[in-house]
Amino acid sequence: MSDTQLTLIDEVRTRFGPRAAITDPADVEPWLTDWRGRFHGSARAILSPSSTEEVSAIVKLAGEHRVPLVPQGGNTSMVGGATPPGDGSALILSLRRMNRLRTISAQHNVAIVEAGMILQQLHEQAAAVGRRFPLTLGSRGSCTVGGLISTNAGGTQVLRFGTMRSLVAGLEAVLPDGSIHSGLSGLKKDNRGYSLDQLLVGAEGTLGIVTAAALRLVPAVYSRAVGWAGVGDPQAALALLRDFEAKTDRIEGFELIPADSLELVLRHIPGTRNPLDGEHKWNVLIEATSSAPGFDPVELLQSLLAGAIGDKLVEDAMVASSESQAEALWRIRDSISEAERTDGPSTAHDISVAVADMPTFLLEAKAAVERAFPGTIASAFGHLGDGNLHFHVRAGSRSMPGWNQREGHEIERFVDDLVTAAGGSISAEHGIGQMKRGELERLAAPGDLAALRAIKNALDPHGLMNPGKLVG
């Protein structure tokens, strides 16, 4: 194994220069562990090509020498998706040198960027031509376009513009045999068989290496309105969202927050205050935007909320009157996880169900968890319009050292069972990676799992693409 790896590294260096293969342990080390420090791997080198042709050559060489490759962008996977195996059998293939903007067109609302471009740079490139790339998430300063595509990333703006899948107009990728798939024309209509682009989105680098993408841009935000409403139950919150959607397509954020999450934030996060005078069992944070001066989202949101109060859908509501007030509302939402951590150990579950099922599911799942693990406190908040829950279970009175490693895992399986029984997904946003392979195998429909494996084996018969991830 070592000898073939050395031969491969030498060939890459000879053909593509010293920067194309990093072997100094001090330079390799930081990329062997995932950003949360949960997964640790081993690799002798990071291969770092600067062009699609170099990626193609490396994949071909790796195929000849049977050396597995672990593609890596910003190394921000939540499921160990970019961490190499521990036995040193694989090399890392970093896309970070391939970070160029190839073309951008405001007129056609499309940017063609390489896989290693960092999301924040993409935001800046789009802004520079008066447009917006609407997907965003916490790791925007590190995560790369290739990783976002390979994990079909979501985030907070999915309600209006969809996940990464719907923002990809076309892909360029190196397939496991080293051939280059060129889909950057971004054809709106193309029916030449199975869509390789769609297959590569969310494939976690196990079917090939995404090297570039044609991405959709949308109008820049001219102004926004952020509001807060108290409602009686999740069903009312969903009815409110559907009511708004029937009247406008300007709603970009719609976050559900239970009373106990709000209470935790107010207790643990300095400088926060309840946006409304009274207490409400459930709250929603709503954001509406405009892309042009002619239309005022504040007026829109005020009028929508006033109507909803009249219809008894909403108990009380307010709309931020300044940008700093708007930020304060978002700060409450964004501080929930931190407040929970301050409160003691908890588990976090990245799950989704059908949007229509979400109100019932989150109440029933909370009750089921608290019944099965008396003393725990389950709470769900998050993207109501996406059916995507941040379902967290706090240890509560069961808290003890090592709770997360022991009962936490039991609770994970319990929640995964509940969401599977409800027809939902055990991985809404993060993918499978290393972390959820066991749960995927345990819970996926056997026929679906067999199909995923058949696809993997067909396209990557030697198992060289991101080994140990997903079904590899």
Next chain:
Amino acid sequence: MSDTQLTLIDEVRTRFGPRAAITDPADVEPWLTDWRGRFHGSARAILSPSSTEEVSAIVKLAGEHRVPLVPQGGNTSMVGGATPPGDGSALILSLRRMNRLRTISAQHNVAIVEAGMILQQLHEQAAAVGRRFPLTLGSRGSCTVGGLISTNAGGTQVLRFGTMRSLVAGLEAVLPDGSIHSGLSGLKKDNRGYSLDQLLVGAEGTLGIVTAAALRLVPAVYSRAVGWAGVGDPQAALALLRDFEAKTDRIEGFELIPADSLELVLRHIPGTRNPLDGEHKWNVLIEATSSAPGFDPVELLQSLLAGAIGDKLVEDAMVASSESQAEALWRIRDSISEAERTDGPSTAHDISVAVADMPTFLLEAKAAVERAFPGTIASAFGHLGDGNLHFHVRAGSRSMPGWNQREGHEIERFVDDLVTAAGGSISAEHGIGQMKRGELERLAAPGDLAALRAIKNALDPHGLMNPGKLVG
């Protein structure tokens, strides 16, 4: 072969009743030829299950007996995609009895329907709850949901709402091993590996049988405006579209029509007249809609067109002042093919290029074809905003008996070469079926083609799903 087919037919009859296997030649015969009469096949029976479980059982039985199945909906394929092989080796699997509406929700904008539902029924079901299923095409009275999904159908409303792919929220399908893939929850966020739903869209029944789908609905049309504008060249037409898109998202139709197509319609189709006083080298037909009374699309379109005349993007324009005038404008567009047929033999090419490339491509392709085949007249019209051309070549002075069968085929290959060189697609809407298998093999990137074949062989190792289509 015959014996195993008989055994299979008997088993299906015994288990699912006489209606589940049609063998009377008079009943089978109409489904052995495609609707245009170009492809002829042979089959001893039409299997006609009434439920997903029956489809699953039939696929398992067919697997055991190694009998290929040709799934069929409305039999409206343009490329022989639903016609069985001529040697009688396969049976037809009709989905037409599975035509139920399972659920529909105006609130959640989703309908779950079985594969055999006819598109027009789906339109009616959506309208009955105050919603719209926005995809439509000429065969709407016959084509079925399963076929629309399996061909990733397009049509005239793609500009705003996308092709079938973007209207599918989730699928139920029977995979080649008989297992049932259940994706009808329609999860908005789901990252459990490769998307089988997305793989089945456009797979032409070669990877399994779509049995039901969760489909997105959109607001019903409250009123529409249809306008006509004369422009100097296709580049101006595209600039006009981009100008409008930057100002509104209400544009649903944007069709490009060259002067010679308009002239043919005016000459051959009774009752048609030029919508404008003068002649223009190129014309565009524009449709804008509203979904609520508060907003008048006629005013919007008038104001957009007035601005465009001021900006010199448009030479002259009008907006229909009545629904009958609006229909008269669409009639011009919809009569182009008929007018061309009246004028003599012609070829039709279902091709696409990137939207931004379309103006240049259509001018250059026209010139190239007319240079290579002197005397022919090439013209392109169609969905400018989709990069989807109806590129037609009329025989002109080269017309002679059998022109279509001889020179027509040469021209097809010539046009396919041009579109491939431009990074476009030889099948924008219709799929590959039987008709374009040779061209796909000749022109697809070898690595892509190998990947398509590997997927096909992995999921359907015995080649029993729609044999002879796509890469099967």
